[in-house]
Amino acid sequence: MPPTRTTSDSTRSGMLALTSMALAVLTLLPAPASAATPVYTMTAFTNSSESNMYVYQSYDGTHYGLMKGPAYTPPSGLIRDPSLLRHTDGVYYVTYTTNWDGNTIGFAKSTDRVNWTFMQNVTLPTANLQNTWAPEWFKDSDGSINIIVSLRTTGTSNFTPHVIKALNPSLTAWSSPVPLSGLGPNYIDTFIVKLGSTYHAFTKNETSKYIEYATASSLTGPYTFKGTGDWAGWGNWVEGPALIQLDNGSWRILFDGYSSGKYYYSDSANTFASWSARKELPSLTGFVRHLTVLKETGQAGDIRRLQSFNFPDRYARHYNYQARIDPNVSPAEDSRFRIVPGLADGNSAVSFESVNLPGYFLRHSNYVLVLARNDGTDQFKQDATFRDVAGLANPAWTSYQSYNVPGSYIRHSNYTLRIDPINSSTGQSDATFKEVSP
Numbered sequence: 001m002p003p004t005r006t007t008s009d010s011t012r013s014g015m016l017a018l019t020s021m022a023l024a025v026l027t028l029l030p031a032p033a034s035a036a037t038p039v040y041t042m043t044a045f046t047n048s049s050e051s052n053m054y055v056y057q058s059y060d061g062t063h064y065g066l067m068k069g070p071a072y073t074p075p076s077g078l079i080r081d082p083s084l085l086r087h088t089d090g091v092y093y094v095t096y097t098t099n100w101d102g103n104t105i106g107f108a109k110s111t112d113r114v115n116w117t118f119m120q121n122v123t124l125p126t127a128n129l130q131n132t133w134a135p136e137w138f139k140d141s142d143g144s145i146n147i148i149v150s151l152r153t154t155g156t157s158n159f160t161p162h163v164i165k166a167l168n169p170s171l172t173a174w175s176s177p178v179p180l181s182g183l184g185p186n187y188i189d190t191f192i193v194k195l196g197s198t199y200h201a202f203t204k205n206e207t208s209k210y211i212e213y214a215t216a217s218s219l220t221g222p223y224t225f226k227g228t229g230d231w232a233g234w235g236n237w238v239e240g241p242a243l244i245q246l247d248n249g250s251w252r253i254l255f256d257g258y259s260s261g262k263y264y265y266s267d268s269a270n271t272f273a274s275w276s277a278r279k280e281l282p283s284l285t286g287f288v289r290h291l292t293v294l295k296e297t298g299q300a301g302d303i304r305r306l307q308s309f310n311f312p313d314r315y316a317r318h319y320n321y322q323a324r325i326d327p328n329v330s331p332a333e334d335s336r337f338r339i340v341p342g343l344a345d346g347n348s349a350v351s352f353e354s355v356n357l358p359g360y361f362l363r364h365s366n367y368v369l370v371l372a373r374n375d376g377t378d379q380f381k382q383d384a385t386f387r388d389v390a391g392l393a394n395p396a397w398t399s400y401q402s403y404n405v406p407g408s409y410i411r412h413s414n415y416t417l418r419i420d421p422i423n424s425s426t427g428q429s430d431a432t433f434k435e436v437s438p
Contacts, residue, residue: 044291065358072116181221240290301340309432323369343381392428
C-alpha cells in the first residue's frame with residue numbers, strides 16, 4: 001500500500017518569499033488528506049479462458065479496473081470460480097475449481113495481488129467423489145478459516161454444499177468435508193456471510209436455477225430457507241453469488257447470468273429482506289465469470305472532486321480520456337478522483353487516479369491533461385505527479401504545480417485542462433481549485 005498522503009510544509013513554504021508569510025498562509029490551507037479509501041479486489045475467470053485468472057480493483061465497488069490479466073495460470077487443469085482471501089499473515093490466497101470432474105481444489109498465493117504462486121491441489125477425502133466445484137472462503141467470527149464447496153459423488157444426480165476447515169495457519173492441511181444440513185437436495189455455489197450469531201447462505205438451486213437464501217445459527221446448519229424461487233427478482237439461470245458490504249452499510253450481491261452472457265449486481269439496504277433491480281456490472285459484464293470480491297480498507301488516498309475557482313459550478317472531469325471542467329457532470333463518477341501520494345514523489349506531491357477507471361491517472365502530454373493508464377514508466381510517474389501548493393488566486397484553495405515542468409500549473413483554458421506558466425491574474429484564477437467531497 002502506498003504511504004498516507006501528507007502535505008509538505010517545506011514545499012509549501014518554498015513557494016513563498018518569507019517564512020512568516022508562509023506560516024500565515026499555511027493556516028489557511030485545507031487540512032492534509034488523511035482518510036483511507038476502501039479497496040475492492042476482484043478475482044475472476046473469463047469467457048475467453050477457464051485456465052487464466054484476472055484480477056481487478058475498484059474504489060466504489062461498481063467500477064473495476066484491470067490490475068493484471070491473466071494474472072495467474074495454474075500448472076495444469078482449470079481455474080474456475082477463484083475465491084479470494086487475505087489471511088492473517090498478510091498474504092492473499094485464492095482457492096479454485098481445478099476441473100469439471102475430480103476430487104481436488106487448487107490453491108495459489110500472492111503478496112501483491114498481481115504475482116501469484118501455485119501452492120498445491122488438495123484432494124478431498126470423500127469416497128467416489130465425482131465433482132468438486134466452486135470453493136468459497138469463509139472466515140468465521142472465531143477466526144477459523146473455512147471453505148464452502150459443492151460436492152457430488154458418483155451415481156448421484158444432486159450436489160450438496162460442504163464445509164472444510166483449515167487445520168494449520170499455512171492453509172495446507174484441511175479437515176474432511178462436512179455437509180451443510182438443510183441445503184438440499186441439489187445446491188451449488190454457496191456463499192455465506194455471518195451477521196451477529198446468524199449465518200446467511202446464498203446458494204444456487206441447481207434444479208430451478210434460482211439463487212435462494214437460507215439462515216442458520218450454526219455454520220453446518222440446519223439451514224432454513226427464507227427466500228426461494230424468484231424471491232429477490234433476479235430471475236433464474238443465474239449462479240455464482242458473491243456478497244460485499246458497501247461503505248453505506250448496504251449489501252451488494254454479484255452473480256453470473258451465465259445463460260444470457262451477462263454479469264449482474266443488486267443491492268439490499270435492509271439486511272437481505274429486499275433487493276434492488278439487477279444491473280449489469282459496468283465494463284466487465286459479458287467477459288468475467290464466477291468471481292469473488294474482497295473488500296479492504298486502509299489504502300491511502302481521498303476521493304475528491306476539484307471545483308474551479310472562477311467557474312464554481314464546474315468541476316474537473318474526464319471525458320473520452322481528455323480532462324476538462326464541466327457543470328452537471330454525468331456520470332458523476334467522471335469527476336471523482338483519488339488524490340494519492342505522488343507517483344514520482346509520495347512525500348510532497350500528489351497524483352489523481354480516476355475512481356471509475358482505477359489504474360488511470362491524470363497526466364500531461366504535450367502540455368494537455370489526459371487520463372491514461374499507468375504504464376509504470378518513470379516518464380509517466382513524473383507526468384502524473386503535481387505539487388499541491390497554496391491557491392494562486394486564494395490561499396485557502398489549492399493549485400497544482402507540475403512535478404517535471406516546475407514553472408507550470410494545472411489550469412483550464414476554454415474549459416480544457418492543461419499545464420501552463422501562470423503570469424496573470426486570470427491565469428491564477430484558472431489554476432486555482434478546491435478539493436470537495438463527492
